[in-house]
Amino acid sequence: LKDKGSVTRGWIGVQIQPVNADIADSLGLKKAEGALVAEPQSDGPAVKAGIQSGNVITSVNGQEVKDARDLAKRISSLPPGSNVKLGVVSKGAEKTVNVVLGELPREQRQARATSEDNDTSGTEVPRLGLSLAPAGKVAGAGAEGVVVTQVDPDGPAASQGFRTGDVILDVAGKRVTSPEEVRKAFADARSGGKRTILLRIKSGENTRFLAVQLGRG
Template identity: 35%
Template sequence: MLALLVPLTGLVVGCNEQAPTAQVRGLPDFSALVAANNDSVVNVRAIVPLPAMSDDAQSDKAPSKDDKNLDEFFRQFFGFNGQTPPADGGSGQTAPPAPPKPESSSGSGFVLSSDGYILTNEHVVDGASEVFVRLLDGREFRAKVRGIDVPGDIALLKIDAKGLRPVKLGNSDLVKPGQWAVAIGSPFGFDHSVTAGVISAKGRSLPDEADQRYVPFLQTDVAINPGSSGGPLFNVNGAVVGINSQIFTESGGYNGLSFAIPINYAMQVVDQLKRFGKVERGFLGVQIQSVDRAMASALGLDRPTGALITGFIAASPAEKSDLQPGDVILSANGEPITESSDLPQVIGVLPPDSDVKLRVLTQGKQHTVVVRLGTLPTDAPAQVQSMKSHDLIINDYGLLLTEEAHQIRIKAVAPNGPAAKAGLSAQDILLTFNQRPLDSLAAAEAAFNAARKDAPNAVLIRRGDQQHFLALSAQPD
């Protein structure tokens, strides 16, 4: 009998089989990319003035531990305690306190045009009295801030220079997770540092960044640190696909999560800054929440998706439209709304006075609603207007309800009951139950009597000045 031994590192290929094609071959060499683009990347230095300190505040300031240590240093090595030493060796006079020096912060940027337009992050130049741009060859120019956009975290600078080499702009819409990406910037002041990684995801919304909910961030694992902000993110073809902007960290340093503003989004902002000096965004005026598994079941969806409308900003385009609380927006102008955070990103890039076509689910049926957008206010209100809306005990759900001025208020919630487990609390106002308005105890009783016993029920509540939906089951999981 003939035995065939095959090394573990080899492949056994049958007579009718073909060896699989390797999907990744080798590692890229980015040196040519860096050499071609290094002189298009700049250092941005912002001078931020310190608030003036009054004479009284200076005189009343108690010496710190560091001040005392410094005095001891002078005493040991120079023979006087931080005082101006007299020429005749007599007692010195205390030197007047030096005026506070302005703070200087450093970031990165890149050349947009040969005549001196520079792009960086807004937070790099925030509060600056002066801004300077330093090129690869060491030349430094005073920059003018031609425009800023706080929600987009973008600043457009202009320096008096000619013959600069602009970057090549890519198409961030074509970026795919898994593709290589390269960053050049000035982390911690180390100019023209190069790091590389991959695109991790697209269309990210950052937690706790309400001002930037309109930016569909690119997530990467490219190492980004303080000073890298505003620098370019390149693809392997040497084209800029993003502006490095933020990191997600608990330590203050890089933790493998960095975020870049897509260049397509950024250039829309730049176009408006050049033409108008400011950025105007479309405004719909809805309050929304995500749809989880229980709420999807309650609304008749086969999976969690879309943006669930919980209310409207008063006098907004949405409030004047055919949209209703309880509607689920599934797409906007053909763009799928998978998460509620997708909707602001789609609406935010549309111009005011344009029409947006929304695909909406209302009481289990899909239809289209067209809304003419307004202009996003600079101080868009967070509060929403209420819905167009004795005691009652609901034993099946552990609720005690009361009617006040045609509103149904929860007076008490049974501990560990279905309502408590769903997140309902005393003082909550019940607005709808399975999209049926609750404007009286009779309406509430009828709605609860018709409740689904084998599936969650969608309850719209108002708590404080916010409205949101909860999924209420008679027998929660």
């Protein structure tokens, strides 16, 4: 504090969100706890340690992480340069990852994002109520994924949290580039007896996961 004139906080460089019951089910987790990595920041400490999108961080130095807010609090309480051991679930397997904390960038100190737990329970989705288009065919959408061009306000997708302009990057852990691939992934999951399916979605500058309950139809 005396050297730098301000409080410095540890930072691992990830966008995180809570693990709700639907997300836990879609990932095969035993309980809805931990922090889901929606997007690791390029060149951040987490990326350098091998942490990937879709990983769930379950502990810090052996102490259980309850949710995304708990993880953020634990990491920010440690000084930059600290070597921490993170418990991580990756594709169903548990492992320990060593991460050297960076320093929280100044712009993020002023406006630290607060993760909110979006309740996506209770909606069956035999039809999503979405209009989709390849991102490459929509101006300003970038080159990756499938863009939500329209959301039926009375359809199940609206209540699930979809918004016009969202870009669906992955469905069930696989990258998608066309509406047909999205529909096929839903059909495959339903025929395989899955109750939920996990989508990775980009909204503006933020990336998040959304667990969608599958209808029986």
